[in-house]
Amino acid sequence: KAGVTQTPRYLIKTRGQQVTLSCSPISGHRSVSWYQQTPGQGLQFLFEYFSETQRNKGNFPGRFSGRQFSNSRSEMNVSTLELGDSALYLCASTVLGGARNEQFFGPGTRLTVL
């Protein structure tokens, strides 16, 4: 069974631009969560999608948004990029979601904002 895939793996953008990251969960998994990892901050929860609906949302500004498609693939979008948005963005999938199931993580997308 293929694992969680994320595209692109690396991305360089400039301040003010917007970016879209993609995540394909493990086949059969209906929940996708997104995290931002920065040095010294660990993994910060962005949001969780289940069956195309946002189920949980972390404490990030509205510039961060996401969506999930009927095939469970998910995208996250960051508008008006700031230097502080430079981070590793990880997505994780689970069968049913919720915080009682092991999450399977993708390799992440490394975003650099110049």
Added chain:
Amino acid sequence: DQQVKQNSPSLSVQEGRISILNCDYTNSMFDYFLWYKKYPAEGPTFLISISSIKDKNEDGRFTVFLNKSAKHLSLHIVPSQPGDSAVYFCAASSPGNQFYFGTGTSLTVIP
């Protein structure tokens, strides 16, 4: 506000000895805890979990201990192997909510 804390950014241990990684949390509603391991250029992989109804869970060389009164959990790796060198994250959750992750501890096992 960091609800899950890993106060040791790094730890070095000799091969064959015990590695103890620590994690503290502040939210008394947390009732499910996990440890993940992360190698460079890879996503975190699940190691072991524990629910608050237990105080210990063991899986091979890995044991997680939970002290609810102290709001503290620890991961013991015995014996430590060079392949265990990675960053370890603890995570906690309460019913219906997302996981909160710690900042990670980088473990180096010296051959």
